[in-house]
Amino acid sequence: MDELLLRDLTPAVIGVLVRRGVDFATAEDAVQEALVQAATTWADGRPDDPKGWLVTVAWRRFLDAHRAESARRDREERVELEPPPGPTVDVDDTLEVFFLGAHPSLSPASAVALTLRAVGGLTTRQIADAYLVPEATMAQRISRARRTVADARFDRPGDLGTVLRVLYLVFNEGYSGDVDLAAEAIRLARQLAGLTDDEETAGLLALMLLHHARRPARTRPDGSLVPLAEQDRGRWDTDLIAEGVAILQGALARDRHGEFQVQAAIAALHADAPRADETDWVQIVAWYDELLALTGSPVVALNRAVAVGEADGARAGLAALAGVDPSVPRRTAASAHLHERAGDLPTAAGLYADAAAAASNLAERHHLTRQAARVRQGLLRPDAAHGRRADGDG
Amino acid sequence: MPKFLLLKHYRGAPAAVNDVPMAEWTPEEVDAHIRYMRDFAARLEETGEYVSGDALSPDGTFVRSQGGGRPPITDGPFAETKDLIAGWMIIDVDSHDRAVELAGELSAAPGANGEPIHEWLELRPFLQQPPASTCHTD
Structure with a gap:
């Protein structure tokens, strides 16, 4: 063309x-x-x-x-x-x-x-x-x-x-x-x-390819967000995933890790799981540890806490979350999710509503409002709870 | 074609008829509301009456200059402030009547129990450009 x-x-x-x-x-x-x-x-x-x-x-x-x-x-x-x-x-x-x-x-x-x-x-x-x-x-x-x-x-x-x-x-x-x-x-x-012959450039390319591969599954036809755990993995682009993983492996083999390579490694582990509940969260936490050491970013600390919640249980996730700067965007949403998984539904419902009010984009606000509604409905009518998972994407 | 601003308020407007906070709706009611709002905007795009629309975060800050080369000071948000705008839509329509008709439709978006919210929206005409020709000069 x-x-x-x-x-x-x-x-x-x-x-x-x-x-x-x-x-x-x-x-x-x-x-x-x-x-x-x-x-x-x-x-x-x-x-x-x-x-x-x-x-x-x-x-x-x-x-x-x-x-x-x-x-x-x-x-x-x-x-x-x-x-x-x-x-x-x-x-x-x-x-x-x-x-x-x-x-x-x-x-x-x-x-x-x-x-x-x-x-x-x-x-x-x-x-x-x-x-x-x-x-x-x-x-x-x-x-x-x-x-x-x-x-x-x-x-x-x-x-x-x-x-x-x-x-x-x-x-x-x-x-x-x-x-x-x-x-x-x-x-x-x-x-x-x-x-260039640069590992981080390769890492960035791999990261983009792995995220782009999920795009067809990330939104519903009406534009609303589908969380990673609920995405139809059959709609992920396997060619892009294969290319991203191959590029990433070439970069990682040279043992000069940087933040893009590590983020790509985390994306690759998600891509590798045929079902959400087969995700290797223990390895993901290990990569987040490395990413946190590389960047010191509070956003990374927040994502790490969510991963800890998956690997070691919601209580462990909440403990990890306690050390995360309260001003980090989406911390309230992560806290709501971890409280829900820990079985504290009244707290979770309130936190989802707070997180919706603080959301920085409409799709996220709608998603969190739905989550609040869903948890509240479960409180009113326990038999109506869907038991759906509520992970954010990454 | 005159332009109008449709303003939706977090607070400051008179209470809606079906005045249940969104946080207390069911997921289906939330979905129905979002779908209604999206379809409304899409329909106005098709009729050529939609200009733009956006939503605003409830967070806000008041800012004023201090003069004398000092940085501006900020304050707020003030809980006692009566008016808090949630979002707007700008429409470009044939008449004020049409603007009222559309604002009425938007106000009837479904809320709790699937019933229309009947919330108060503020309708504000834009000041227009002076005409290129007037009967005084032509």
Whole structure:
């Protein structure tokens, strides 16, 4: 498909222009124009050398813009830039464009926007649609981001960790509008994994694939959430799971664990269980111990407490939960779940209602309101209790 | 086409007829309510009258500038504050009558015992753009 090919080539073509001395923002604009032209010209047949075609067209666009700029400044004496021959060495600067898009000097929202445009080759309108903001707002965000990285050069090593965090942010945005951001994040992570020999990049790709595999089972047709324990595992995408597990095993074998690899390992253990009650919670707790040691994150401590509740019983889970910072989001929901499993239904019903009021999204609020209703119904009419499990996803 | 804001309140509106808190409904009643709200918005999208809608967290903070280069101060949430907005829907309709009709439908979303809640929704017209041409100048 031409559109995907074009978007795959986008960062490499920007890289060629920047290496020829064009500043990043100008290069990025010229390449976007070349993409637009390709979309119409290639309809009659794709060129033999798509990347060379894009470089040539983008370079011409840059020259046109540059000449117009020179004329406007009335500097005819300025030496006319001649297109140099194509790159003498075959350098692929795609990775450098990844580093620029997610430059550490950018705020997360700016890095996300710039990465989707410069690396992902999406138009400003598509990015604006995906994030539900006006196109003019997104255009400003991108243009400010480009100014921030204007002085960055390709000669310094980039920060891979920042790139991974930006891709994970994109992945977690899911999909709205006509762009599937989760699929886009996976595409970019695949590209990045092909450019680097890094365990955490592989770990992130594996984590995304394993989560994406569950997506068909994660929501009902009406949009409501299905907890992990209740998902129809027959609807999980086994190809994605197999690919994710293979990538993860390759990374873990090199024994340089990082947080994405460990999160992927936990996701893989869930994927490996044919039924929810066959989940290897003891191993999952062990991975959470490692993840907690790596990150010190209170969110990880919360998820670990839920896993302890599954491995060693609800009382043990509540004991682990006692040490978790009360301000961590979803702590109340986890507490409700553990109290329910410990048989303390009145407390559980109240906590589910509290958690629903504090939920940060509608799907979660609806889910927790239903849980409160279900437990309360069980209290009023014990025979009506469904005995359904209430685990959060991960 | 005038635009209207439909406001739903956590508190501050007069009591609904079927005034049972959602936490005390059955799971089926919760599902029926959510389905009704979703179908309502979907139907308005089909008729070309839906603009946007969102829900708000009950948490909130009051903020004001202190001036003099000092950081703003925050306060609240205030329990005694009468008005607490839960969410809104913006509709773009032919007339005020149509807006009232739609607000009435939304107010009849099912609640406890599957009965309509008959809650009070606030209907607020948007101030409009000045017309491009008026009879005074044309």
